[in-house]
Amino acid sequence: MTEHYPSALPKFIQISEFLVREIASGRLIDGSRLAPERDMAASLGVSVGTLRKALKELEKKGLLERVHGSGNYVRQGDIDDSVYAMFRLELIQGGGLPRADVLEVVSLKKPDDLPPFGHADRGARIRRLRYLNDTIIALEEIWLDARAGEVTAAGLSDSLYHHYRTKLGLWIARAEDYVGIAEVPDWAADPFPLAPGTITGFVERWSWADDPSPIEYSRTWFDTNRCRYVQRLK
Secondary structure (H helix, E strand, O other): OOEOOOOOOOHHHHHHHHHHHHHHOOOOOOOOEOOOHHHHHHHHOOOHHHHHHHHHHHHHOOOEEEEOOOEEEEOOOOOOOOOOOOOOEEEOOOOOOEEEEEEEEEEEEOOOOOOOOOOOOEEEEEEEEEEEOOEEEEEEEEEEEHHHOOOOOOOOOOOHHHHHHHHHOOOOOEEEEEEEEEEOOOOOOOOOOOOOOOEEEEEEEEEEOOOOOOOEEEEEEEOOOOEEEOOOOO
């Protein structure tokens, strides 16, 4: 059953992360002036105070210059400390704020079809339906080694890595992605737009913390009609 949880991220952080992804995708161009704060707040459905807190976060990241009497200007900078820095899917037109509905969280013995990762013979299996803004774009299945700690559904509607840090004290230091195509799994159901067995985009990821063995393995089936995988090189 799909479980809907309110976002664990404060609203101003959600807005700042949305704007970070708009800058990263090029939808907000370096040097461009943002709309007046009152107009921008109305378009995003938040108060001016919430928007100003979000813009302050961008300023801290070096992604915004606030010029007194003139306005707020976009500055290209480092987005590596973004909550969603490792989330590589974007809408076809670019950007989009990630969120998720939790489909299932269970503790299981690792099945034989999983590649080796971690040290325990059990793990938490997390299945989620992923969105960018309000568009359904992907199915996720994440396996976290049991030694990382117990995972519960509450709070998993946001970035898993943020959840790991704040709830488990686990910091993901790096990840490797392998992108290809695969069949949508048989556990897919409405409202995911692709039927089981449909060939679509596919990402396998191994993630490491402070151990030579990956602590997490995940697989993501994404709808190539709605989103794409993006990796920007510096």
